[in-house]
Amino acid sequence: MGLDILAAYDGSAHGDRALEYACQLGSWNEGSVTAVYAVQPDIYDAAKSDGLSNLSEEYRRQVLETIDEAEQRGQELLERAETVAAETDCERIDTTLVYGDPANEIVAYAEKNAFDTIVVGHRERGERPAFPIGSVAQAIIERASVPVTVTR
Numbered sequence: 001m002g003l004d005i006l007a008a009y010d011g012s013a014h015g016d017r018a019l020e021y022a023c024q025l026g027s028w029n030e031g032s033v034t035a036v037y038a039v040q041p042d043i044y045d046a047a048k049s050d051g052l053s054n055l056s057e058e059y060r061r062q063v064l065e066t067i068d069e070a071e072q073r074g075q076e077l078l079e080r081a082e083t084v085a086a087e088t089d090c091e092r093i094d095t096t097l098v099y100g101d102p103a104n105e106i107v108a109y110a111e112k113n114a115f116d117t118i119v120v121g122h123r124e125r126g127e128r129p130a131f132p133i134g135s136v137a138q139a140i141i142e143r144a145s146v147p148v149t150v151t152r
Contacts, residue, residue: 004115
């Protein structure tokens with residue numbers, strides 16, 4: 001019986017590499033791979049949106065989208081994950097959406113479903129050595145009760 005592997009997926013190139021590695025790891029030990037995407041829609045009312053003008057376009061899109069839009073985006077990203085897995089010759093991949101803070105929900109999903117390990121992509125946070133990886137990856141490492149592999 002192989003490892004049950006959770007791949008934290010966000011649709012980025014780093015997420016693709018994490019998923020590819022999870023698929024390779026799964027094939028080496030006849031394990032299963034599940035790609036998990038966290039839907040985190042932040043809904044602001046129109047009166048509060050004036051304070052968003054100084055934020056990046058990506059963040060503005062995230063905070064203003066509806067739950068339906070966030071779920072649709074998540075489903076599209078998980079379809080992309082299935083394509084990435086197929087290109088990696090991943091024999092079988094499951095996908096799921098979770099709702100809430102990505103790090104908290106990915107760790108909770110891994111524990112609830114008894115995954116053996118979590119694979120997450122590396123997002124550089126700049127040249128400052130105090131922040132060598134992204135905040136979601138760091139939080140997953142700190143909170144997970146199972147081994148976490150961070151891919152580059």
